[in-house]
Amino acid sequence: MDHFFAEVVYFAPAALFNIYFAAASIPLGFVFAVFLALGKDSRNPLLSRLSRGYIYAFRGSPLFIQFFMFYSLALSLNISVWKPMGISWFVLHPLFIGPLVLILNTSAYTAEIFHGALRAVPRGEIEAARAYGMSWPQQFRQVIWPNLIRLAWPAYTNEVVFLFHATAIVYFALPVIGQQKDLMITAKELVERDYNAFMHFSIAALYFLAVSLVVFFLFGLVYQRLMRHMPSRPRMRFAPKWLR
Amino acid sequence: MSEDIAFWLSYLTNGKHLTWYASFQFTIFAAVAGGILAVVFGLIGATLKNSRYLPLRLIGTFYSSIVRGVPDVLFFLFFPLAFEQAVEWIWASQVCTPEMIAAQSAAWPPCKAANWILTTPEYLILASVSLGLVYGAFATNVIHGAMRSVPHGQLEAARAYGMSTGQVLWRVQIRQMWVYALPGLSNVWMLIIKATSLLSLLQIADIVLWADRLGAPNFLPAVGLVHDDWRWRYYLVLFVFYILVTLISEKGFNALMRRAGRGMLNEGHH
Numbered sequence: 407m408d409h410f411f412a413e414v415v416y417f418a419p420a421a422l423f424n425i426y427f428a429a430a431s432i433p434l435g436f437v438f439a440v441f442l443a444l445g446k447d448s449r450n451p452l453l454s455r456l457s458r459g460y461i462y463a464f465r466g467s468p469l470f471i472q473f474f475m476f477y478s479l480a481l482s483l484n485i486s487v488w489k490p491m492g493i494s495w496f497v498l499h500p501l502f503i504g505p506l507v508l509i510l511n512t513s514a515y516t517a518e519i520f521h522g523a524l525r526a527v528p529r530g531e532i533e534a535a536r537a538y539g540m541s542w543p544q545q546f547r548q549v550i551w552p553n554l555i556r557l558a559w560p561a562y563t564n565e566v567v568f569l570f571h572a573t574a575i576v577y578f579a580l581p582v583i584g585q586q587k588d589l590m591i592t593a594k595e596l597v598e599r600d601y602n603a604f605m606h607f608s609i610a611a612l613y614f615l616a617v618s619l620v621v622f623f624l625f626g627l628v629y630q631r632l633m634r635h636m637p638s639r640p641r642m643r644f645a646p647k648w649l650r
Numbered sequence: 651m652s653e654d655i656a657f658w659l660s661y662l663t664n665g666k667h668l669t670w671y672a673s674f675q676f677t678i679f680a681a682v683a684g685g686i687l688a689v690v691f692g693l694i695g696a697t698l699k700n701s702r703y704l705p706l707r708l709i710g711t712f713y714s715s716i717v718r719g720v721p722d723v724l725f726f727l728f729f730p731l732a733f734e735q736a737v738e739w740i741w742a743s744q745v746c747t748p749e750m751i752a753a754q755s756a757a758w759p760p761c762k763a764a765n766w767i768l769t770t771p772e773y774l775i776l777a778s779v780s781l782g783l784v785y786g787a788f789a790t791n792v793i794h795g796a797m798r799s800v801p802h803g804q805l806e807a808a809r810a811y812g813m814s815t816g817q818v819l820w821r822v823q824i825r826q827m828w829v830y831a832l833p834g835l836s837n838v839w840m841l842i843i844k845a846t847s848l849l850s851l852l853q854i855a856d857i858v859l860w861a862d863r864l865g866a867p868n869f870l871p872a873v874g875l876v877h878d879d880w881r882w883r884y885y886l887v888l889f890v891f892y893i894l895v896t897l898i899s900e901k902g903f904n905a906l907m908r909r910a911g912r913g914m915l916n917e918g919h920h
Contacts, residue, residue: 462893462896462897463889463893465896466840466892466893466896466897467888467889467892467896468845468846468847468848468892470844470847470848471885471888471889471892472889474861474862474881474885475886475888475889478865478879478881478882479882481879481881481882482878482879482880482881482882571720571722572721574721574723574724575721575723575848578723578848578851590721590723590724590727593724594727597731599757600757601735601757601758603728603731603732603735604732607724607727607728607731607732611720611724611728614719614720614721614724615716615719615720618719619719
């Protein structure tokens with residue numbers, strides 16, 4: 407039992423890497439996704455096609471391949487671009503390129519969620535806003551956005567949980583530098599040493615489960631706040647779905 | 651011009667490239683076997699979740715929520731390892747003598763005689779089973795929902811005809827639930843396709859591993875540098891390949907859904 411707790415402590419710094427990758431990609435991914443969703447819904451055919459294609463490509467291909475592709479692309483540009491600029495240590499670092507690819511990936515999934523919500527915004531409310539003479543930015547700010555985020559929040563919570571799960575493959579595609587190891591690499595190295603697969607993988611799994619539960623709890627609080635005008639506030643349950 | 655074509659033809663059909671093309675079979679096998687197993691595990695899980703007995707219901711719920719709560723890649727690595735160790739442990743309890751165990755210096759297996767050496771076919775089967783187990787949990791959720799969408803009157807009518815519980819389940823409920831399950835199962839299928847990119851983590855020389863080998867800077871003493879780092883081009887090909895597979899699957903599922911939905915009252919498609 408002592409051994410178990412000692413190992414839980416041993417895994418804690420590794421969990422920070424997974425949390426870093428998720429936390430670093432959520433804010434930018436969120437903002438990028440809003441623009442992509444608006445782009446997909448846009449009446450400009452070029453903008454709409456581009457956003458549609460982007461979302462389709464990144465949702466339709468494995469994240470694992472995306473990691474390899476962008477990392478090898480960055481490597482091939484190293485001598486001609488990054489080295490002369492003196493930033494290759496930064497651009498090629500997993501802590502930079504990891505979140506970068508995750509942002510590109512999660513924004514596509516999130517944009518699809520937001521686009522669905524955007525289309526579900528009640529038409530009557532937008533018409534009423536227009537009848538009041540609101541400009542488009544006003545409409546978006548006062549009517550569309552509040553509706554959109556409430557409709558999309560449960561699915562977005564789900565996406566954040568799966569984004570966190572997706573951080574498990576970062577270091578299978580990118581090089582491990584020194585002691586910068588995430589949960590999966592730590593578990594794998596320990597298993598290679600003493601073959602105790604049940605113990606090490608269970609502890610990694612516990613961390614993923616625990617952080618998923620915390621995400622559900624925190625995002626549930628935000629959802630309660632978003633829904634505070636409702637007579638009975640809907641609650642969110644821990645139920646990762648197959649959106650990803 | 652014709653020299654260029656000749657060069658590219660011979661480059662793209664050299665031995666390594668042919669091995670790369672052949673390695674697509676592993677990906678396709680894992681996807682198809684994983685997909686079938688996911689449906690099988692999904693059916694079992696959903697039946698357990700619907701069971702009248704609390705312990706069975708708990709097992710079904712536990713399976714579908716725990717597996718969905720951890721990353722697929724963790725399970726994907728864990729299951730083959732755990733299975734291999736379990737087999738070696740049982741094997742060791744049969745063949746190992748105390749002297750052999752004392753002579754063993756490594757941490758595992760217990761003695762040298764009980765060492766199960768896995769090669770590509772075994773790993774491929776284990777990988778398919780773990781894909782099936784992981785995505786079976788997602789399919790459980792889909793099928794469980796679909797089974798509850800089957801109109802209640804249908805089940806009551808079947809019961810009124812004197813069918814047993816098993817007959818109602820197999821002949822009426824499972825036969826009718828596919829229409830409701832198809833959209834969700836199509837999503838699970840897309841997940842499985844994307845997860846097949848992870849095969850190289852189980853030491854299978856799949857399309858990803860070969861793309862890496864082929865793209866690495868290629869130097870031949872006779873010719874000199876054939877090409878420098880071309881890995882991103884090979885990964886781009888895989889990127890496009892997966893998008894195309896997704897596109898074709900989507901079209902296929904849409905056709906299937908149209909076909910399965912014939913004669914059904916559906917409110918979803920106005």
